[in-house]
Each structure stands twice: as C-alpha cells, then as structure tokens.
Amino acid sequence: MVQPDMEKSDTISNSIINNSFKSSMYIEQAVDNSLKEFKKLYEENIGVVYPVTAEWLLEVSNEVDIRVFKRAIEICAERMNMNLSYLKGILKKWKDANITTYEQLESYKLQHENKKSKKTNSVVSKNKFANFEQTFTQYSNKELDEIIKKSQKAKFK
Structure with missing residues (x-):
C-alpha cells in the first residue's frame, strides 16, 4: 500500500490556505488568520489536512464561526468519533438549520432541550406500575406492612 507523502500534502494544503484570494489586503489577512x-x-x-480537506476548510471558514467549528470538534471528541465525515455531518446538520454563529447554536440547543423536556413530561407510562407512587401514598407505613404480611401468608400456606 502506498503511503501519502505527508510533507507534499502539507505543502499543498498550506498553499491552498495561504493563497485564499480576497480583494483587499485587510480582508485577505483576516480570512487567512x-x-x-x-x-x-x-x-x-x-x-492531517490534505488538499481536498484544505478546500473544504476554506469553504467552512467562510460559512461558520470558528467557535461553531470548535464546538463541532468537541462533539466529535465527546462521542469518540474523531473523523472528517462525522465532523462534516455535524456541521451539515447545523447548516441545514441555518446555524452559522455560536449564538445561533446556543439558541438551537436551548430550543432542542426544551422540546426534549416537553416530550418526556408528556409521555404517560402504560405499564401496571404507572401509578405506583399514587397507589401506596394513600396507606400509612403500618397499613402497608399489614398488607405485605397478609400477602406473604397467603402465598406460603
């Protein structure tokens, strides 16, 4: 299997990044940084940043805030999935939701958490233990002990 020449790849990616073209010198320097x-x-x-990755990074740097990009990388790390395709997937999801700034991302997260909490609050359990707490709150501890003793005596006769 042929190993890619890392030095050549790095040189190419640096040239793509360093040759980002903008009209004024000030804008070019800001974009470059x-x-x-x-x-x-x-x-x-x-x-490693390969040439194709460098082009993608150029596109992403024009589309999203650096803090959004950093948060996407943090999510990759949290999920222990440090690869380009996973990173692209996270950023695509946010792009589809029109998230380009960190403030928009924070707002999106809050909305998502609120939806999630509303969903979990509205779910009603349909199993036989759904009203477990309510069933036993009407009895005192002594009454519950008596019920348990009667139940146990009936089972072990």
Missing part, C-alpha cells in the same frame, strides 16, 4: 485557526483546530484534533 481565520483559516489558519480552522486548520490548526483540525490538525490538532482530527488529523
């Missing part, structure tokens, strides 16, 4: 942050986060957490 932002892109370097994306690249650094990716390399530290996911792996």
